[in-house]
Amino acid sequence: MSSLWFEKALLKSGWQSNVLLTIGNGRITSIETNTMPQGERHAIGVPGMPNLHSHAFQRVIAGLTERRTSEQDSFWSWREQMYKFQARIGPDELQTIAALAYMEMLEGGFTRVGEFHYLHHDFDGRPFADPAEMGGRILAAAEATGIGLTLLPVFYAHSGFGGLPPTPGQVRFIHDLDGFQRLLDASHGHAARLDDAVVGIAPHSLRAVTPEELTALIPLAPRAPIHIHIAEQVKEVEDCLAHTGQRPVEWLLDHAPVNDQWCLVHATHMTPEETTCLAKSGAIAGLCPITEANLGDGVFPARDYLKQGGRFGIGSDSNVLISAAEELRLLEYGQRLIHCERNVLANSSCGESLYIRALDGAQALGVQSGIAIGQPADIVSLECDLDSFVFASARSPIDCVWRFGRKQVEGGRHIKRAAVLADYRKLMQRLAS
Template structure:
């Protein structure tokens, strides 16, 4: 057991002074404001805030960042980007994936995330040969997370078809093949491994990538187990149109009307949702994961943030394709996207309950992130893992500000990583990638792309 003392901490949705935090077995056991520091307490050098969960990640795509930002001819959109991304997905090895993921996870720590939900669908060897272990790619991710010091929720993905009405996957998708039974066995094996700070959930790639029979089977296997179930949904207008043509219903409408959704479900992107669909999700208790950086990069569109917030739907963020790797930028663009389209300011704020846009989005992401990762409690609350960020009041954008403006400035005025330290399970973690991690990443990039 040890005690930490923060001069200022974000507790219960507001700044509170002289907060004494007790840590035991890597979890908060007590958080008490208005306390003098005991002689043996560790004094934190700046204000303390919760870290966030990165609720949606494809780690391998870190090796593709910056390599799809040109248009040589024709139109470029999500689908053309996806075809180019497959060139990476089809050849990355477990060793290369480990190197890429270790670099990414170190960067995510620097970006203020201390847990990452890995939406994992690179299951099989690139050339069709068998791995020694079916989960070699998953274990590579777990090993990378351990080296970086970040928590990991691994979610094996069900992926059985290339589109609505298709009988299977395309040749360039054969690595992804996994039915509900395979994904469930993988989830159980990951849980049984007992790796530190590693847990598991399950995922369905999308309604176009998993059939109704796949979804029904996975639901049967999961039963009443309390674990996260994630799915890409309504990210692209073409996906919505295809779903309508195939089923007569929109994707979120289909999930809701089939009675599938409950508090375990996380709808990733949910960009193109109608008012009726948002109300149905709210009634179900399901949450959403918005990835503003990736959604902007891929030209997906903007979610109806005001309506999601109005209906109290649990909401958090993810890095997805890894073009952004810090939650400050994700929250900033979650708000800025709305400002641009609505030509208003402080769209996320609620003058009646929380007039700060930053605070409302941050508190939503803290609460929604724990649920998305299957961790239950999250943040500066007793019982949660003792993860947090210590702010640097001399960082660009923060110095000289009154206390009450600090969180606003973190989101809308800082350069993105205004922390002095990042804490995971009650320990301050190095949040710059060790030299060996960077060197392994460089070597993997040379092998994958012939660089350097």
């Protein structure tokens, strides 16, 4: 048993003062308010933020694709550069890269990550003897750094609408339905060694999965999270319209049982009708403002979506920059630029509103969020209030981060930072040679 005391803490019931938390076996066993200081003392305590959407391996190309390579540089040209890098990442490399990304997530305020994992096979596309060899390395990186993990093995079968054959750059991603079942079974086996890992599924996108395959996949996750990329790019919308006669979100809501198991990642390009229907579906919108800006995707219609009762979470996606505060800041600033208003997504305090709303994303990771009795002790201590955390902190005000009751970040730095960085530097030297 251990105890943490906060001058102020954001509980399920709202802000409370002089809060004493008792923690046992990774979970909060008691909460007392208006207590005298005791145990380990901190200023402000908030729930850890869920990171709904990560491609951990893409952390290795952060900062390496910021040169124009064509007349029309876009997501699609960036994707070709990403394909070239992934062709050099084996199991050892993936584990090292993921450990760096997960360390940075914890330092940035994220305590659980949804890993949208599609780098499955060996360099030539042949499956490993263990179908979940690469997913096992993701789990090993999560175990080493202490972050909570929702593993989302990706079903990826085609390069475009209509069941087009995969391209050479996609051979490491590809499965048929039988192979995916073996992958999923092996993933569950690996996940059993973590405290509270969750395994869901991720049909990659409507362009990579046929309607028949999507129908067959959904029963594989009877109570688990289901994530899908949707309507990220204008070209994707145009291609979907040409092939199906419907826009991507419209088609999905009409043809799949979208409910509170689902996370629609990006959903950037929606009509007002689609926005309303998604908000009413019970699904979570998985927003990744930093990556969406970096790739030139567009801006999610957040104001209208929230007015319709929609819920969202945030994700670090390509991991070009990992920070919960930066994701929330850019989400709000994008709305301000579009609507020419301030505090667009606020109820009152904008930083607080954004933070509390984004905690809803835990639903999409198969868990609950919040500081409450019985919940995992996933807690972030701050040196300032949430408005300052989101909008006015050039230097991170995160002091400590506890994940499942274990302190993984102290003084703003992960407890294994030196070792993780040393391994990553050795990897980059090998990749550069």
